[in-house]
Amino acid sequence: MAWAEARARVHEAGRAAAPDPVELPLAETDGQTLAGPLSTLTDLPAFPTSSVDGWAVRGAAPWRVLGRVLAGGTPAPLTADGTAVEIATGAMLPDGADGVLRVEESGRTAEGLVTGALRPAPEWRAPGEEAHAGEELLPAGTPVDPGVIGLAASCGYDTLRVRRSPRANLIVFGDELLTAGRPAAGRVRDSLGPAVPSWLRRYGCAIDASDVVGPVADTLAAHVAALREGLSRAELVCTTGGTMHGPVDHLHPALRELGAEYVVNTVAVRPGFPMLLARVAGPDGRPRFVAGLPGNPQSAIIAVVSLVAPLLAGLRGRPVPELPRATLAEPVPGRGDQTHLALVRIDPVRHTAHPVRHVGSAMLRGLASADGFAVIRPGTRGEPGDEVPVVPLPLLPGERSG
Structure with a gap:
């Protein structure tokens, strides 16, 4: 064949x-495969959050400080112009706030009022800025790695449906x-x-x-x-x-x-x-x-x-990975009407494939120094400058090639 x-x-x-897929706690899913799409259970972020330490302010400066809001707290709304609350990075923005002033760009009057100028770009994250509730983030068949686990946790998942x-x-x-x-x-x-x-x-x-x-x-x-x-x-x-x-x-x-x-x-x-x-x-x-x-x-x-x-x-419910391509730096013989898988080393800067030595079917020396196999199609031979598919040698589960 x-x-x-x-x-x-x-x-x-x-x-x-x-x-059949199984439902596993997040901590047990590393190296498995998503059995279905990963969609958000809520907006990301779920509520407006400050991206800096500083002051959530309403109206024009100067601002009278009414209190403080830390991450994990629910602030009271700002209802009057000229008011502010001290706010920590990641904390929920009060209703009525017009923006966030960085603490390092703020000052205080003798009366204790906060002064400063807001930057043109917002210093807070709006709900749904990263994703909206129900939005598909990753398709079925995606390998689960630490990045996927963290994303799932941020979406509110406690378990994932995966293929073992x-x-x-x-x-x-x-x-x-x-x-x-x-x-x-x-x-x-x-x-x-x-x-x-x-x-x-x-x-x-x-x-x-x-x-x-x-x-x-x-x-x-x-x-x-x-x-x-x-x-x-x-x-x-x-x-x-x-x-x-x-x-x-x-x-x-x-x-x-x-x-x-x-x-x-x-x-x-x-x-x-x-x-x-x-x-x-x-x-x-x-x-x-x-x-x-x-x-x-x-x-x-x-x-x-x-x-x-x-x-x-x-x-595992995954597609066959598309083969990367590289340019042959040296000639590679064909094998008549059969595909030739030729061991090569890849120059990652030039994306060139260099045949290795000691590649007999009973030898392992060439394999130990190779990055993959150049695919020479039946009825052809590889010439320098030809772009050919390469079957890369596998990485550890969860690793991504550069």
């Missing part, structure tokens, strides 16, 4: 299987893998078991050390048992290795035994093409997903950014 089509298909599968982060498991396949120490004697160190959970967390999954299983023995029975256990505990199970049809590649037979339905089975992308996403009915009847990541480390991460990321966006 074409790379762009695969991304669109898995996103739609995720949207169709998105779990999906739970994920990781199953590592391969008798040849070591989980500690140096590679030797034909056995290689498992690099995906420690790394993939961190990628998944950056895409919004809930996963911890207890959700990582393996290496699982290279037998069909062991594969089926591990998948059944993972699917009983998580909405998404990622597996590493076994996506081809070799003598110890048992993932496809295991999926058949579980009655899985392929959403995507191999993608026309290099590196990483033997990737897959399958849908399986969970114990509760709701859809679960298995993402088959290739065993080669860089290919596995390409599968994460190509299939897992858009699936999780769908499950």
